[in-house]
Amino acid sequence: MTRHPFCAQCGTPLGLAFLADAENVSITVGSFDDLSHLRPTHHYAADNRYKAWIETRDLPRTRRD
Numbered sequence: 001m002t003r004h005p006f007c008a009q010c011g012t013p014l015g016l017a018f019l020a021d022a023e024n025v026s027i028t029v030g031s032f033d034d035l036s037h038l039r040p041t042h043h044y045a046a047d048n049r050y051k052a053w054i055e056t057r058d059l060p061r062t063r064r065d
Contacts, residue, residue: 002016005025015027032038042060 001019003019004016005014006012007014012031013028014031015025017025029035029038040059042062
């Protein structure tokens with residue numbers, strides 16, 4: 001099961017957190033105005049990524065399906 005955080009002001013979905021894994025939260029890349037400070041460690045749904053956002057070529061990948 002997951003928990004889905006939303007922006008308190010506009011209701012935009014910001015990511016998800018698996019209830020069984022309290023140490024990790026997934027945040028959607030579109031939630032950030034400036035991506036230059038991010039250092040991703042894994043790419044989930046690598047088959048659907050928008051390549052112009054963040055270069056994740058060398059990261060571990062998990063397909064969505």
